[in-house]
Amino acid sequence: MKRGLAGLATVAAASALTMATAGTAAAVGSPTGFGAGTTGGGNASPITVTTGSALVNAMKASGSAVIRVQGMVSFTGMQDVTSNKTIIGVGANSGIQGGGGLDIDGASNVIIQNLNFRGGSDDLVNVQDGSTRIWIDHNTFYDSSDGALDIKRGSDFITVSWNKVQNHDKSFLLGHSDDNGSQDRGHLRVSYHHNWFAGSTQRHPRVRFGNPVHVYNNYYQGVTSYGVASTMEAGVLVEGNYFENTNRACDLGQGDSPAGRLVQRNNTLVNSGACANNGSGVNGIPYSYSLESSGSVKGSVTNGAGAGKVA
Secondary structure: OOOOOOOOOOOOOOOOEEEOOOOOOOOOOOOOHHHOOOOOOOOOOOEEEOOHHHHHHHHHOOOOEEEEEOOEEEOOOEEEOOOOEEEEEOOOOOEEEOOOEEEEEOOEEEEEEOOEEEOEOOOOEEEEOOOEEEEEEOOEEOOEOOOOEEEOOOOEEEEEEOOEEEOOOEOEEEOOOOOOHHHHOOOOOEEEEOOEEEOOOEOOOEEEOOOOEEEEOOEEEOOOOEEEEEEOOOEEEEEOOEEEOOOEEEEEOEOOEOEOEEEEEOOEEEOOOOEOOOOOOOOOOOOOOOOOOHHHHHHHHHHHOOOOOOO
Protein backbone atom coordinates (compact mmCIF):
# COMPACT_ATOMS: atom_id res chain seq x y z
CA MET A 1 0.00 0.00 0.00
CA LYS A 2 1.45 3.38 -0.99
CA ARG A 3 1.79 5.91 1.80
CA GLY A 4 1.29 9.69 1.70
CA LEU A 5 4.12 12.23 1.79
CA ALA A 6 4.13 13.71 5.28
CA GLY A 7 5.98 16.19 7.44
CA LEU A 8 7.56 18.23 4.62
CA ALA A 9 10.19 20.73 5.66
CA THR A 10 9.40 24.46 5.86
CA VAL A 11 11.64 26.30 3.45
CA ALA A 12 13.41 29.33 4.84
CA ALA A 13 12.88 32.33 2.56
CA ALA A 14 16.51 33.38 2.81
CA SER A 15 17.96 30.07 1.70
CA ALA A 16 17.50 27.67 -1.20
CA LEU A 17 18.91 24.78 0.87
CA THR A 18 17.39 24.08 4.28
CA MET A 19 17.36 21.25 6.78
CA ALA A 20 14.04 19.44 7.11
CA THR A 21 12.41 18.56 10.39
CA ALA A 22 13.74 15.47 12.13
CA GLY A 23 11.89 12.25 11.41
CA THR A 24 10.53 13.30 8.01
CA ALA A 25 9.86 10.29 5.77
CA ALA A 26 12.17 9.86 2.78
CA ALA A 27 11.14 7.85 -0.29
CA VAL A 28 7.63 6.42 -0.24
CA GLY A 29 7.46 2.63 -0.32
CA SER A 30 10.22 0.31 -1.52
CA PRO A 31 11.06 -1.23 -4.89
CA THR A 32 10.17 -4.70 -6.09
CA GLY A 33 11.91 -6.51 -8.92
CA PHE A 34 15.56 -6.19 -9.82
CA GLY A 35 15.96 -2.93 -7.88
CA ALA A 36 14.79 -4.47 -4.59
CA GLY A 37 16.91 -3.39 -1.66
CA THR A 38 17.64 0.08 -3.00
CA THR A 39 17.47 2.52 -0.09
CA GLY A 40 18.93 5.72 -1.52
CA GLY A 41 19.75 8.21 1.17
CA GLY A 42 18.03 6.06 3.76
CA ASN A 43 17.48 7.86 7.05
CA ALA A 44 19.73 10.83 6.34
CA SER A 45 18.24 14.12 7.57
CA PRO A 46 16.32 15.48 4.58
CA ILE A 47 17.20 18.77 2.94
CA THR A 48 14.95 20.85 0.72
CA VAL A 49 16.20 22.63 -2.39
CA THR A 50 14.38 25.35 -4.30
CA THR A 51 16.90 26.22 -7.02
CA GLY A 52 18.73 24.25 -9.67
CA SER A 53 22.15 25.19 -8.35
CA ALA A 54 21.25 23.97 -4.87
CA LEU A 55 20.00 20.68 -6.30
CA VAL A 56 23.16 20.16 -8.35
CA ASN A 57 25.39 20.83 -5.33
CA ALA A 58 23.40 18.48 -3.10
CA MET A 59 23.26 15.55 -5.49
CA LYS A 60 26.96 15.82 -6.37
CA ALA A 61 28.10 15.86 -2.75
CA SER A 62 29.60 12.73 -1.24
CA GLY A 63 27.76 10.71 1.38
CA SER A 64 24.12 9.78 1.92
CA ALA A 65 21.44 12.40 1.34
CA VAL A 66 17.67 12.72 1.06
CA ILE A 67 17.05 15.71 -1.22
CA ARG A 68 13.56 17.18 -1.56
CA VAL A 69 12.94 19.31 -4.63
CA GLN A 70 10.32 22.00 -4.03
CA GLY A 71 8.90 23.65 -7.15
CA MET A 72 10.20 23.43 -10.72
CA VAL A 73 13.94 24.12 -10.78
CA SER A 74 16.28 24.63 -13.71
CA PHE A 75 19.88 23.95 -14.62
CA THR A 76 21.70 23.21 -17.88
CA GLY A 77 23.34 20.02 -19.10
CA MET A 78 23.53 16.55 -17.61
CA GLN A 79 24.46 16.80 -13.93
CA ASP A 80 25.87 13.96 -11.84
CA VAL A 81 24.02 12.11 -9.09
CA THR A 82 26.42 10.37 -6.73
CA SER A 83 25.80 7.20 -4.71
CA ASN A 84 23.39 6.87 -1.78
CA LYS A 85 21.00 9.60 -2.80
CA THR A 86 17.22 9.95 -2.70
CA ILE A 87 15.86 12.78 -4.85
CA ILE A 88 12.13 13.26 -4.31
CA GLY A 89 9.70 15.93 -5.42
CA VAL A 90 7.53 17.81 -2.92
CA GLY A 91 3.86 17.54 -3.87
CA ALA A 92 2.59 17.08 -7.42
CA ASN A 93 4.25 20.03 -9.16
CA SER A 94 7.95 19.82 -8.43
CA GLY A 95 10.76 18.73 -10.71
CA ILE A 96 13.31 19.78 -13.31
CA GLN A 97 12.74 21.87 -16.42
CA GLY A 98 14.57 23.97 -18.93
CA GLY A 99 17.22 21.71 -20.40
CA GLY A 100 18.90 19.86 -17.56
CA GLY A 101 18.95 16.13 -16.84
CA LEU A 102 20.18 13.68 -14.21
CA ASP A 103 23.29 11.60 -14.95
CA ILE A 104 23.62 8.55 -12.68
CA ASP A 105 27.11 7.61 -13.78
CA GLY A 106 28.97 4.81 -12.00
CA ALA A 107 26.81 5.33 -8.91
CA SER A 108 24.93 2.89 -6.69
CA ASN A 109 21.89 3.00 -4.41
CA VAL A 110 19.94 5.91 -5.92
CA ILE A 111 16.19 6.68 -5.78
CA ILE A 112 14.49 9.19 -8.10
CA GLN A 113 10.83 9.69 -7.12
CA ASN A 114 7.86 12.03 -7.64
CA LEU A 115 9.51 14.45 -10.07
CA ASN A 116 8.27 16.13 -13.25
CA PHE A 117 10.89 16.25 -16.02
CA ARG A 118 10.27 18.73 -18.85
CA GLY A 119 12.13 20.09 -21.84
CA GLY A 120 15.48 18.35 -21.56
CA SER A 121 18.14 19.22 -24.13
CA ASP A 122 19.57 15.68 -23.81
CA ASP A 123 18.23 12.71 -21.81
CA LEU A 124 15.99 13.47 -18.86
CA VAL A 125 17.56 10.67 -16.80
CA ASN A 126 20.64 8.72 -17.87
CA VAL A 127 21.89 5.65 -15.95
CA GLN A 128 25.27 4.37 -17.14
CA ASP A 129 28.76 3.03 -16.51
CA GLY A 130 27.96 0.18 -14.17
CA SER A 131 25.44 1.95 -11.96
CA THR A 132 23.59 -0.51 -9.73
CA ARG A 133 20.63 -0.63 -7.33
CA ILE A 134 18.61 2.19 -8.88
CA TRP A 135 14.89 2.87 -8.41
CA ILE A 136 13.07 5.27 -10.77
CA ASP A 137 9.51 5.62 -9.43
CA HIS A 138 6.38 7.79 -9.79
CA ASN A 139 7.88 10.40 -12.11
CA THR A 140 6.34 12.13 -15.13
CA PHE A 141 8.48 12.56 -18.26
CA TYR A 142 7.56 15.12 -20.90
CA ASP A 143 9.35 16.37 -24.01
CA SER A 144 13.12 16.10 -24.33
CA SER A 145 15.53 16.15 -27.25
CA ASP A 146 16.57 12.54 -26.60
CA GLY A 147 15.51 9.82 -24.17
CA ALA A 148 13.17 10.04 -21.22
CA LEU A 149 15.20 7.36 -19.40
CA ASP A 150 18.27 5.64 -20.83
CA ILE A 151 19.97 2.73 -19.04
CA LYS A 152 23.22 1.49 -20.53
CA ARG A 153 26.92 0.57 -20.28
CA GLY A 154 26.78 -2.34 -17.86
CA SER A 155 24.25 -0.89 -15.41
CA ASP A 156 22.30 -3.49 -13.45
CA PHE A 157 19.67 -4.28 -10.80
CA ILE A 158 17.20 -1.51 -11.58
CA THR A 159 13.45 -1.05 -11.14
CA VAL A 160 11.44 1.46 -13.19
CA SER A 161 7.92 1.68 -11.74
CA TRP A 162 4.75 3.78 -11.79
CA ASN A 163 6.12 6.45 -14.16
CA LYS A 164 4.17 8.32 -16.84
CA VAL A 165 5.73 9.13 -20.23
CA GLN A 166 3.59 11.64 -22.10
CA ASN A 167 3.86 12.82 -25.72
CA HIS A 168 7.48 11.72 -25.94
CA ASP A 169 9.44 10.10 -28.79
CA LYS A 170 12.30 8.01 -27.36
CA SER A 171 11.05 6.73 -24.03
CA PHE A 172 13.07 3.96 -22.33
CA LEU A 173 16.30 2.75 -23.98
CA LEU A 174 18.10 -0.24 -22.44
CA GLY A 175 21.55 -0.86 -23.94
CA HIS A 176 22.99 1.87 -26.16
CA SER A 177 24.68 0.04 -29.05
CA ASP A 178 25.02 -3.36 -30.70
CA ASP A 179 28.82 -3.37 -30.34
CA ASN A 180 28.92 -2.98 -26.55
CA GLY A 181 28.40 -6.63 -25.65
CA SER A 182 31.67 -6.97 -23.76
CA GLN A 183 30.39 -4.52 -21.15
CA ASP A 184 26.68 -5.32 -21.26
CA ARG A 185 26.40 -9.13 -21.37
CA GLY A 186 25.28 -10.44 -18.00
CA HIS A 187 24.06 -6.99 -16.94
CA LEU A 188 21.19 -4.62 -17.86
CA ARG A 189 18.72 -6.54 -15.69
CA VAL A 190 15.75 -4.21 -15.26
CA SER A 191 12.14 -4.54 -14.09
CA TYR A 192 9.61 -2.20 -15.77
CA HIS A 193 6.21 -2.31 -14.12
CA HIS A 194 3.06 -0.16 -13.83
CA ASN A 195 4.35 2.53 -16.18
CA TRP A 196 1.95 4.56 -18.36
CA PHE A 197 3.01 5.35 -21.93
CA ALA A 198 0.55 8.02 -23.10
CA GLY A 199 0.87 9.00 -26.74
CA SER A 200 4.58 8.21 -26.85
CA THR A 201 6.31 6.82 -29.93
CA GLN A 202 8.90 4.09 -29.27
CA ARG A 203 11.26 2.37 -26.80
CA HIS A 204 8.97 1.08 -24.06
CA PRO A 205 11.63 -0.33 -23.65
CA ARG A 206 14.01 -1.05 -26.56
CA VAL A 207 16.40 -3.69 -25.24
CA ARG A 208 19.89 -4.90 -26.11
CA PHE A 209 21.79 -7.68 -24.26
CA GLY A 210 19.78 -7.63 -20.99
CA ASN A 211 18.45 -11.12 -20.12
CA PRO A 212 16.12 -11.34 -18.34
CA VAL A 213 14.37 -8.00 -18.66
CA HIS A 214 10.91 -8.03 -17.08
CA VAL A 215 8.15 -5.86 -18.60
CA TYR A 216 4.90 -6.37 -16.72
CA ASN A 217 1.63 -4.63 -15.83
CA ASN A 218 2.31 -1.52 -17.92
CA TYR A 219 -0.34 0.47 -19.81
CA TYR A 220 0.37 1.41 -23.44
CA GLN A 221 -2.05 4.08 -24.65
CA GLY A 222 -1.91 5.38 -28.20
CA VAL A 223 1.69 4.33 -28.85
CA THR A 224 2.37 5.33 -32.44
CA SER A 225 5.28 3.05 -33.41
CA TYR A 226 5.98 0.07 -31.12
CA GLY A 227 5.74 -0.90 -27.47
CA VAL A 228 8.56 -3.32 -26.58
CA ALA A 229 11.50 -4.24 -28.84
CA SER A 230 13.85 -7.12 -28.06
CA THR A 231 17.08 -6.88 -30.04
CA MET A 232 20.73 -7.95 -30.02
CA GLU A 233 20.92 -10.96 -27.66
CA ALA A 234 18.29 -9.60 -25.27
CA GLY A 235 15.79 -11.80 -23.46
CA VAL A 236 12.54 -10.04 -22.52
CA LEU A 237 9.48 -11.35 -20.67
CA VAL A 238 6.41 -9.27 -21.54
CA GLU A 239 3.44 -10.20 -19.39
CA GLY A 240 0.23 -8.83 -17.97
CA ASN A 241 0.37 -5.56 -19.92
CA TYR A 242 -2.54 -3.61 -21.45
CA PHE A 243 -1.95 -2.39 -25.01
CA GLU A 244 -4.58 0.01 -26.36
CA ASN A 245 -4.45 1.73 -29.77
CA THR A 246 -0.82 0.73 -30.07
CA ASN A 247 0.57 0.31 -33.58
CA ARG A 248 2.71 -2.75 -32.74
CA ALA A 249 2.76 -4.15 -29.23
CA CYS A 250 6.15 -5.94 -29.51
CA ASP A 251 8.90 -6.12 -32.12
CA LEU A 252 11.80 -8.52 -32.63
CA GLY A 253 14.70 -6.47 -33.94
CA GLN A 254 14.70 -2.74 -34.58
CA GLY A 255 16.59 -0.57 -37.04
CA ASP A 256 19.90 -2.29 -37.79
CA SER A 257 19.75 -4.42 -34.63
CA PRO A 258 18.95 -8.12 -35.07
CA ALA A 259 16.11 -9.85 -33.25
CA GLY A 260 16.49 -10.75 -29.61
CA ARG A 261 14.33 -13.22 -27.67
CA LEU A 262 10.88 -12.42 -26.34
CA VAL A 263 8.24 -14.37 -24.43
CA GLN A 264 4.80 -12.79 -24.15
CA ARG A 265 1.91 -14.03 -22.06
CA ASN A 266 -1.32 -12.85 -20.46
CA ASN A 267 -1.37 -9.48 -22.22
CA THR A 268 -4.51 -7.60 -23.31
CA LEU A 269 -4.49 -6.03 -26.79
CA VAL A 270 -7.24 -3.58 -27.74
CA ASN A 271 -7.13 -2.22 -31.29
CA SER A 272 -3.39 -2.93 -31.29
CA GLY A 273 -0.88 -4.77 -33.46
CA ALA A 274 0.50 -8.10 -32.32
CA CYS A 275 3.15 -8.73 -29.71
CA ALA A 276 5.82 -10.66 -31.63
CA ASN A 277 6.92 -13.72 -29.73
CA ASN A 278 9.67 -16.23 -30.46
CA GLY A 279 8.89 -18.18 -27.35
CA SER A 280 12.18 -19.23 -25.75
CA GLY A 281 15.66 -18.15 -24.74
CA VAL A 282 14.56 -15.78 -21.98
CA ASN A 283 16.19 -16.46 -18.60
CA GLY A 284 13.91 -17.07 -15.63
CA ILE A 285 12.83 -14.21 -13.39
CA PRO A 286 14.82 -14.70 -10.17
CA TYR A 287 12.50 -12.89 -7.74
CA SER A 288 8.96 -13.28 -6.44
CA TYR A 289 6.36 -10.80 -7.64
CA SER A 290 2.61 -10.29 -7.72
CA LEU A 291 1.21 -10.14 -11.26
CA GLU A 292 -1.94 -8.08 -11.70
CA SER A 293 -4.51 -9.29 -14.23
CA SER A 294 -3.92 -7.44 -17.50
CA GLY A 295 -7.57 -6.43 -17.69
CA SER A 296 -7.28 -4.32 -14.56
CA VAL A 297 -3.95 -2.68 -15.44
CA LYS A 298 -5.41 0.30 -17.30
CA GLY A 299 -7.38 1.39 -14.26
CA SER A 300 -4.67 0.86 -11.69
CA VAL A 301 -1.98 2.54 -13.77
CA THR A 302 -4.01 5.61 -14.78
CA ASN A 303 -4.99 6.08 -11.14
CA GLY A 304 -1.52 5.55 -9.74
CA ALA A 305 1.27 6.39 -12.20
CA GLY A 306 3.19 9.64 -12.47
CA ALA A 307 4.33 12.46 -10.21
CA GLY A 308 1.89 13.39 -7.49
CA LYS A 309 0.45 9.87 -7.25
CA VAL A 310 2.61 8.45 -4.47
CA ALA A 311 -0.04 9.16 -1.83
